[in-house]
Amino acid sequence: MRIRDKIMLVGGIPIAIAAGIAVAAWLLLSEAERARSGAVLAGAIYRDLLVAMTIRDDYVSANPAERDPHTERFREQAASAQVQLASLGPLARTQAQRREVASLQDTLARYVARMDEYIAVTTVNDRLIAEMSLRAARLVNLADEARARQHASNADIITTLTEKDQQLRRLRDIVDRAYQLRATLWGLQTALQHSDGHDHGFAVAQMRHAASGLAEALGAGRGGAALELGNLARAAAAAGPAETGTVAERLLAWCDRLLKIEVTAQRALQEEVAQLLTYSVEANETEQATQNVAVSTLKLGQETHEALTRRDADVAERKLARSGELANIAAALPISPLIQTDMIDAITEWRERLGTTIEGIRKQNAMIADMDRTASAMVAKARSLNDLFTGDADWLGAFIGHVLVIGATIGLLFGSMAAFAAARSITMPLRRLQGSMLALAADPLAGRIAESDRRDELGDMARAANVFVTEISRRERDLRHAKERTDETLAELRQTQADLIQAEKLASLGQLVAGVAHEINTPLGIALTTATLLGDEAQEFERALDGNQLARSRLAHFLDRMKEGSRLLFDNLGRASDLVHSFKQVAVDQVSDEPRRFEMKGWLEDVIRSLGPLLRKTRHAVAIDCPARLQVATYPGALAQVLTNLVINAALHAYDEGESGRITIAVEEAPDQLRLTVRDDGKGIAPQHLGRIFDPFFTTARHRGSTGLGLHIVYNLVTNKLQGRIDVESRPGVGTAFRIEMPKQLAGEARAEALAAL
Amino acid sequence: MMKYLVAGALALALAASPAAAKTLVFCSEGSPEALNPQIVTTTTGMNAGRPMFNNLVEFVPGTTQIVPALAESWEISPDGTTYTFHLRRGVKFHANAVFTPTRDFNADDVLFSLMRQWKEDHPFHGTPGATFDYFRDLGMPDLIRAIEKVDDHTVRISLARAEAPFLANLAMPFNVMLSAEYGELLLRRGEPARLDADPVGTGPFALVGYQKDIAIRYRAFADHWNGRQKIDTLVFSITPNPAVRLAKLKAGECHIMAFPNPSDREAIAANPSLRLLQQEGLNIGYLAMNAARPPFDNVELRRAVNMAIDKRAIIEAVHQGTGTVAKNPIPPLLWSYNEAIEDYPYDPAQARRLIAEAGYPDGLDTDLWYMPVNRPYNPDGRRVAELVQADLARIGMRTRLVTEEWDQYRVKLQAGEPPLALYGWTGDNGDPDNFLNVLLGCAAARPGGNNVAKWCLPEYDALVTRAKATSDRSERETLYRQAQEIFKREAPWVPLAHSIVFMATRKEVKGFGIDPLGRHVFEGVDLDGEASR
Incomplete structure (x- = not known):
């Protein structure tokens, strides 16, 4: 077997075992993780449920105005518990857990449904209670209205009574005076019967006096009657004894008639006054009673409100019964019809609402009891769920521990054994190979390595080493040849460089020479020209001399020209000489190259x-x-x-x-x-x-x-x-x-x- | 279950809203003798029942013109003996604490209502306290031959003979239509008396409650066939004393009052928040003398009483001049009034002689009954009684004043108990028969009949019966004139006065009119401005 395979085996076994353990551990851990998160979630659900129950208690005992926040919170809490339960489902590993989760979900759903119903009923109840307060308050308002009316009425009654009293007084006056007149008439009749004259006059005078008194009492209001009276009285007075009787009879009849009318009028008026007084007093009493009814209702309303807030249905029932009594009282009292209907209606409606509310409260109480039962079932389930998950997680943890320990032990043993065996099968031939290689290193020509017959990597290495050795010798030879060639090339290159430098030097020298030539050319040219000119001048002078045209000025001119010419010649030739000197030196220097x-x-x-x-x-x-x-x-x-x-x-x-x-x-x-x-x-x-x-x-x-x-x-x-x-x-x-x-x-x-x- | 409770609570909340209802309060003059108009004869009773019921035909308020009501149309056979009524559809009955109607008004209800008064074997005919006096006084039991249900909305009534006022009689309060279904229910419950005590009708108002001498409360019937009233609650506040009524009216405790004192009429007219209504009444106030037994079976004595009474003093004192002296049993407004008749003179001396000739040289003692409440024909029964008492005392007739509770008063009078009784009548249908026959005919002279004088003269009875049978007005007039002459001769009454009827309302009352037949019609009445004040 090849080493690679052996190594793979040796390395692979522990790795495989370790991998197996790792996979197993990972699976188990993830299960454990699941179980543990399930336990945590179950714990959280348990707590959430407890909180939800507390919130429900808050809701139940809160004021109607403050219920809404609790509703919100309860819904949130329940929703969160439901969400958590939903995510707990997948985490369940055993049948028991799944059953428990499903069961708890049902119970929670029931609880929430009950709570919703309870909230609905409570909302209705709260509103009914509020309306009841309104109704009760209305009664007081109605009673106040009635009282205001009664006060106005009383004032009016007093005025009326005063008038009637005055009428009564007047009537009494009339009646009294009528009786007096009657008495005088009777006296007159008696006087007539006596037939002695002197009483007659007296009686007449009495009668007239009484008549005028009556006429005065009749006053302006009964002008017609007063007129009649006046006529009759005068007739009676004026009548002689014969007719006096008849006239007196007529006056008497008239008087009786007046009395009949006025006495009955007086009685009727007294009756009216009595009735008005009675009415006034009764009205006051009724108004008081109305007020009492209203106040009683209000008080009853308050007590009922307290009972309702406490959800005490029995007390509320008693209040309902009491309100029935109140309703009957209100119906029986002679309350102003204007408000009686309203009052009775208000009380009746109040009672109806109370009845409904009491039913609602009974419902509420039943619901609370039911919810409590459901809640305790819920809590028990949640706790058992929690226990299930925690137990499961614990067991898994222990199991993992065991698996790891056992697996590791087996792996360790097995791996070590395999490693040892493989190592041996590698290191021995390797050492042999090492020896051979060292020998070869010392003397490359020592010969082939023995291990080259092996079929594994060592064999490959041995064979390769052989090849190396052969190769090294050959390459050494080649290297030497290459070096020799390189040396030659280098020498050539140097030569070329020297040649090039030489060439450059020669080139610059050439340049120099060219430059020099050019330079010298200029002064030499000038000198030459000047010499020519001088020659020409001399010739001219000679001619002049020959011709005996020589003037002093001409001679002076000729001398000037000669001087100038010779100066020029001197300068230029000197320059040329300098130049040559310089160049010479430079060239010599260049060529000779001596310090x-x-x-x-x-x-x-x-x-x-x-x-x-x-x-x-x-x-x-x-x-x-x-x-x-x-x-x-x-x-x-x-x-x-x-x-x-x-x-x-x-x-x-x-x-x-x-x-x-x-x-x-x-x-x-x-x-x-x-x-x-x-x-x-x-x-x-x-x-x-x-x-x-x-x-x-x-x-x-x-x-x-x-x-x-x-x-x-x-x-x-x-x-x-x-x-x-x-x-x-x-x-x-x-x-x-x-x-x-x-x-x-x-x-x-x-x-x-x-x-x-x- | 919860949902129903909630829904129910909401429905309750919505149904009985606390909005202020429009309440109309009528200060009435007395307690009705019953709430079912079938068994009353006083206008007080009729007015108390009127808001709750309808008839087949009805009078236009303020007139005696007949218009369709529960019967949409009718045909009368040429011989006048067969009336076929076609009933209105979609008419609803009231519901109350024990009864909810399941069907609309139909022919069964017509038969139930009429048969109850007619047939003695009708389950409700013998209800205690129910005596159908009006029905009998008009001779209906003998007049009607048959009542048939042709179909659910057609009824045929066959009469034994033609009766001219028959249609007008059907419009009278005692012919209201009751609910046969309600009757069946009460029979099943074993509470037949509730038919009258807790009545159910088709009228614009439904009964809420009745407390004797205190109040009758009605609530507007939303499903009335003629539309819902504008007033939500109607209350009769029973206040016998007219001064107290006026005080309440001024205070605003009631909106309409019955029969103010004639002496207060100027004050009312001058009061800016009140309105005075007045109209000549189709009425008669009289002193009835019991002609069925001594002493007033003696016609001479009766004539003596007629001459003893100073009617002018009564007009002056009690009616304060708002009335006319009566000499005939029918008011001058009514056709066939015999103005040729001369009234007995006021002659106490002559009366004195007559009473002695009648066999009472030392005078006699007797009872004089008077009504405890105001009547349209008599503003103050007690005072009239006192005046009469004084007059009679002058001729040696010593009287003791007696009265009874108003509902009992009528019963006693109709039973024929008092020897002398003050009473009166307001015409119910504008027909002379309503006075001359109902009050003085032999049919009504039976115990319980409206003939308080219990006077039955066959000669007179024949005249009025014949007059009833024909529809020829001139013939009737002749007969009635003759009847009045007989009346004058026999003097069963002392006719005292025909009055002007007064009513007073607050200015904010709209749609209320005074009616010559003494009807207080609250249908169509409304309150201006501030609602239930």
């Missing part, structure tokens, strides 16, 4: 001069800033090449077509070192090129024919030959500065040779 001592400033000027022609092509100006009497001992050729290259670089590359720039060569002296700065104010070098400008063949102007070797040569010369350093600084758009630091005296033999050269 010597020289004075910096003059030498610099020479060099720059040699570049004159080239520079004149451009518009650039070269300035030298060098301290005087600075002596250096170094390779002038190399330095000259360096400077040349730098200046020409600046001239050619730092400016665009047509620009005129300023190139400055500044020399600074340090004790042993020399600092040489070639600065220009051109366009500068881009930062990304700065690092590469000294690389061979690097140029940005290959299209213009630049070889890219200039600065490379500069670099080489500075660092190798001149034993110095070169640095570049550039800012695009501002300018470039090449800084060279080199020793004033070359190290070593150079110094001696330099001295010798002086």
